[in-house]
Amino acid sequence: MSFLLESKIAHVILAAGSSSRMGEPKQLLAWGETTLIGHAIQQGMMLENVKTYVVLGAHYDQIYPTVKEFPITILKNENWQLGMGSSIRLVIEALERDILTYSAILISLVDQPLLDAKHLNRLIIESNQNPNMIIATDLNEIIGVPAIITKQYFKELLQLKEDFGARYIIKKHINNVQTISARGKGYDVDTQEEYNTLLKSNFPS
Structure with missing residues (x-):
């Protein structure tokens, strides 16, 4: 006898970039007592x-031993150079x-450490209340990830071009998007200066 096990949301942390x-x-x-990727995983595990x-x-060879x-389920993107869509x-x-x-799938990035389990859970609550809508994060000037994208859009996610991320789907279906404010926490860590600034403000010595 076969049956389907219903699981609500798969949380994916994108951490394949160079x-x-x-x-x-x-x-x-x-980051604190762990690393950026360790922190991201710990926040996800609280959901x-x-x-x-x-x-x-x-x-991959440096990061995999640490996680x-x-x-969790670890996936290796052999074609990471092609971009987030891959x-x-x-x-x-x-x-x-x-x-x-x-x-649904909850997509988050490894370099947004202030968008913690509390924020992710707010997205989930909103998704439970609006199960047919995309629930995205209002990052002030940008609406993007973390975001919950429902199963009805999985086929479109499979067709993403290499250099297009979830933001492309969000923008395309903006009339079916609910947002949760990042409340000043939507910082990406891309440079040493950004990292040092964020580290000092959150872990003052």
Whole structure:
């Protein structure tokens, strides 16, 4: 007898980039008592009834040993140079092979450490209340990730071009998007200066 196991949301942390502007793997930068990628995974693990996927690519051999003990599914994007769209497609393909059935995917980035479990949970609550809508983060001038994209858009995610991320789907279907404000926390860590500034403001010595 076959049956479907219903799982609500698959959380994917995109961490496959080369950190070219940083000059070193940003995934492994210190954040509190862990690293940026460790912090992102820990925040995801605080969410209830959510399975966590992490996409690695560049610097895989350095990063994988630091995260392999977490109860997560790690995907290796061999084509990480092609861009974020290739990582998202890899995840959707993995979800389609999973025994669980997902109603939505929560996409987040490894370099937004202030968008923590509390923010992600607010997205989930909003998604539960509006199950047919995309729930995205209002980053002031930009509406983007973290975002929850429902199953009805999985086919479009599979068709993303390499240099297009989830923001392309959000913009395309903006009339079906609800937003949650990042409340001044939507900072990306792309350069050493940005990292140092954010680190000092959150972990003053």
